[in-house]
Amino acid sequence: MDPYELLGVDRDADDAAIKKAYRKLARQYHPDVNPDPVSQERFKEISHAYEILSDPQKRAAYDRGGDPFGGGFGAQGAGFSFTDIMDAFFGGAAGGAASGRGPRPRVRRGQDALIRLDVDLAEAAFGVTREIKVDTAVLCETCHGEGTATGSHPVPCETCHGAGEVAYVQRSFLGEIRTLRPCAACRGFGTIITDPCRDCGGDGRVRSHRTLTVKIPAGVDNGTRVQLAEQGEVGPGGGPAGDLYVEIHVAKHETFSRQGNDLHCTVTVPMTAAALGTTLTLPTLEADLVRDSEPKTDLETTFDLEIRPGTQSGTEQVLRGRGVPGLRGGRGDLIVTIAVETPSKLDPEQEDLLRRLAQLRGEEAPEGQLRAAPKGVFGRLRDAFNGH
Incomplete structure (x- = not known):
């Protein structure tokens, strides 16, 4: 029977139309779907038809009036490609790219x-x-x-004749199943380097x-x-x-830590400075860039930090735009935490002065005040939802 009629395609149909028609019929008549003998025979015929029309040489031989297999079309022992059956059911070549469609290229992109x-x-x-x-x-x-080597070139593989793959045929209840595997002689390249370069x-x-x-x-x-x-x-x-x-x-920095584009650091001040207030001049992160080189006038290597009178330990001061530049523009902030240092050793004169200060402030025997611990973010959110 005419393979074009079996697949239901015109004689000028391209490869895509032929494959589409074959897939549709293979799904319909495959023995796993229709195990009756008539469907099995029909499946063999359409598989054989597809083998002819999917191979340019066999198709040309049939169009010229010849027999690509040297026997009657539709014979029981007709061979067909197992990869094409897999194409029909899974939409791709069985066995991956290696069981494929021609030799694999020698030139390939390198790895990252x-x-x-x-x-x-x-x-x-x-x-x-x-x-x-x-x-x-x-x-x-x-x-x-x-x-x-200089003056030589790769030669076609004599085993696969440049195809890069060889066919292996075995018999099954479907007839002869042909699978394509990479050629072992040329490793699937289709060519062999007989005189390799000595350097590479x-x-x-x-x-x-x-x-x-x-x-x-x-x-x-x-x-x-x-x-x-x-x-x-x-x-x-x-x-x-x-x-x-x-x-x-x-690397970890001895002074600054980074959180996003913000920089954080802690500065320690004496108890007296925190009470009376002062101004500190501190190094910026930019100072690291000129530490071991010539000074650069366009970099601010110091900044002034104002300690307001009565500053408490743990107070944070935010210096806008003194953090880390962003990859997409802008710049983070510098957050300075102030730690008030209480003296641990006093000489008699210093102790006397502090006792006099305590008398003046009425703090000789302080009672102290208990306060609730500060709430975290989730605690504040819970209170907000509860209306507190």
């Missing part, structure tokens, strides 16, 4: 690479340019990625130590990755390089 870079908090906050050393695969300069051994790439310059933008945080496009591993066969990712790890 990842390295760790340790930076200080100031460098992460305000940006820095660093030189890094990487060890990756680079293009072989001897063969320029081809993998062959036929891979088209070699290992190399390189020094790169990486610009770390202002505002990066611990775990941020900076991408260097096409600076990773060169692919097999001299394929395009992957990307290099530089993962930032920020």
